[in-house]
Amino acid sequence: MTTTPPSQITGYAAAWTIVFVWSFWLIVSKVAGDSGLTIFDLAALRYGLASVVALPLCLYFKPWRGLSLIQIAIISFILGPLYILCVFAGFLFAPAAHGGIFMNGVLPLVGIVLGVSLFRTAPTTRQMLGAVLVLISAIVLAWDGTSTQNAQAWIGDLLFVVGAVFFSFYVILSERWKLGAMQIIFCGTIVNAAVYLPVWAVFLPSGFADVPMGPLLLQAVYQGFVPNLMGLLFIAHASRTIGTANTSSILAAVPGVGGILGAVILGESLNVVSICALVLLTVGLLVSVRRRQRPPV
Incomplete structure (x- = not known):
């Protein structure tokens, strides 16, 4: 009986x-x-504003009690400035749609590679087939975007792939270590804010002084609260309840939605080749998603 x-x-x-x-x-x-904001400003918003909300919660729940120093260091590094600065830098070179393709779209493939190499987790035939379809579609989309829009888009694509590797490690470890919501927030927000904000304030270039209030508020809300609070909490819950493979595959639907929004809102190219590749990517995602039979041990 399956329910x-x-x-x-x-x-x-x-x-x-x-x-x-x-x-x-x-x-x-x-x-x-x-x-007018620099990528360093965006990272400061990400860690600084989220920590304002997270700090009282962490002081109350004391989530560090269930973590070793090594676990805190690893999770904080994976969700730290190196990861997010690579991602923000990618948007300087590549279209917005490529961010979805090369961060979320390749997650199933990256997850398979890391699972096999680090944990000896054998992928299913469906997972392999889905990952191959996703990879083919990503290559087609990257080639089409580079050849028709921006010759430097490949630089952004590589930076996005680095971000995907970091995030895949986070998804895998959050399931294997059964990390709680407050533990994720503590490592991803509080620790990184304590490390990054002083460095940013003293050494890194900033454009805060010249940014209009409207764009600043938009970035503050979306960078400061959405990814580090809402995003981390929801992904941690999903990876624990439906598994790493299903979580990664569902998140890889972002390229299709992001491509459509990029075309509609930003006017980015979405020609016949791109549409066909996005359809192939969607098929690959549907193939990759599998029903989880039992929780991991």
Whole structure:
């Protein structure tokens, strides 16, 4: 007898909510460069504003009690400035749609590679087939975008892939270590704010003084609260309840939604080749998603 536990239902709901939230985040991050903010400013908003909300909660729940120093260091590094600065830098070179393609679109493939190489986790035939379809579509989309829009887009694409590797490690470890919501927030927000904000304030270039209030508020809300609070909480819940493979596959739907939003809102190219590649990517995602039979041990 097979039934779907309520926790799995909420896990799928959390993953699909993030698909739409992150699709808009791609657009907001792409237009950040036009506001006058530097990528270092965006990282400061990400860690600084989220920590204002997170600090009282962490002081109350004391989530560090359930973590070793090594675990705190690893999770904080994975979700730290190196990861997010690579992502923000990618938007300086590549279209917004490429952020979804090369961060979220390749997650199933990256997850398979890391699972096999680090944890000896054998992928299923469906996962392999889906990952291959996703990879083919990503290559086609990258080639089409580079050849028709921006010869430097490949630089952004590589930076996005680096971000995908970081995030895949986070998804895998959050499931294997069964990290709680407050533990994720503590490592991803509080620790990184304590490390990064002093360095940014003293050494890194900033454009805060010249940014109009409207664009600043948009970036503050979306960079400061959406990814580090809502995003981390929802992804942690999804990875624990429906598994790493399903979570990664669902999140990889972001490229299709992001491509459409990029075309509609930013006027980015979405020609016949791009549309066909996005359809192939969607098929690959549907093939990759599998029903989770039992929780990991």
